[in-house]
Amino acid sequence: MVKSKVWTPKRKFDGKVQTSDFHLVEEEVSDDLKDGEYLIEALHWTVDPYMRTREVGNVERNQCMPGEQIANMTAYFGFLELCQPKEGDTVLVNGAAGAVGSLVGQIAKIKGCKVVGCAGTEDKCKWLKELGFDEVFNYKKVDLSEALKTAAPDGYDCFFDNIGADFTSTALKHMKLFGRVSICGQISMYNDKEPPRGVYPFMDILAKQLKVEGFIVLRWYPRWAEGEKDMAQWIREGKIKYKETIYKGFENMPTAFVGLFDGANTGKAIISS
Structure with missing residues (x-):
């Protein structure tokens, strides 16, 4: 078994989201893999404003809040x-x-x-x-x-x-x-x-x-591949440029998320391990 860190909401959000609305827990993940299964180590994560709306009515206390790793179409x-x-x-x-x-x-x-x-x-x-x-x-x-x-x-x-x-x-x-x-x-x-x-x-x-x-x-x-x-x-031709606001450490994910609503990020907000 391996350990996995998970941020979960302590409660339903009430008004402006706060870092204190989350707590960090550890879960055990089986590394006894069967044929066709694989175990991935995540190195980078993203937070986006829409995650605030997904939580309402969908995520119960102590459940993992839906999100994605990095992609943007x-x-x-x-x-x-x-x-x-x-x-x-x-x-x-x-x-x-x-x-x-x-x-x-x-x-x-x-x-x-x-x-x-x-x-x-x-x-x-x-x-x-x-x-x-x-x-x-x-x-x-x-x-x-x-x-x-x-x-x-x-x-x-x-x-x-x-x-x-x-x-x-x-x-x-x-x-x-x-x-x-x-x-x-x-x-x-x-x-x-x-x-x-x-x-x-x-x-x-x-x-x-x-x-x-x-x-x-x-x-x-x-049509994802087309985009x-x-x-x-x-990007290769230099016609698209981008910036990233990078937070170091998985423990800073709530800070990155709350910062979205305060305008703390320029470009994509990313959390790196």
Whole structure:
């Protein structure tokens, strides 16, 4: 038998997730393998905001919280399949310095689009400019509607949404006729105890005849190899760049997870052994 370390929730999350909501336990894993079985040692792990929503209603106390080891096709399929970008389109990406948003912006540039991105710190905004984003702003320091108008006076053809709530309601007012919106994440609401109350954007969707669609990336799982091939080629060609925020030690996984909701990461948050 070998020992395996497991992080489990102590309780159902109540509002903003805290590191104290988890505890570390050890489990015994059999190394008496039968034909066709194998035992893997994990060296790297990833945490993502969606894991906060999976826990609600699905994970009981002391159960392992679902997650994955490292892989990311969300930007590729979620943007290309739903937004259907065309050369010359203007694309808006919020949460643009995150693991998904930073890739969406770069893919949009590969497709010949003008790209507007926003992030929550000056360092993150500087990095977005280095990635080739055409217009960048710190959403914490501006009037959002004015900033969106200044960055793209004629409006947006595509909007890749990672934040949700008030940001989404405001952004939809700046979409062009027949714009396309891909709803990827709603990180601004994951820790909320109650559904948000605000201005609902349904009249904007109707009047501008927008296509708005949410997605879970596993719908394209049968096409995974296609996305991996294109992304790997773009990385080799230098068209896609990335950053990783690396936490050393499995014991720091809750810190990495909580940090997602405080904007502590630039790019993908990774835990390494």
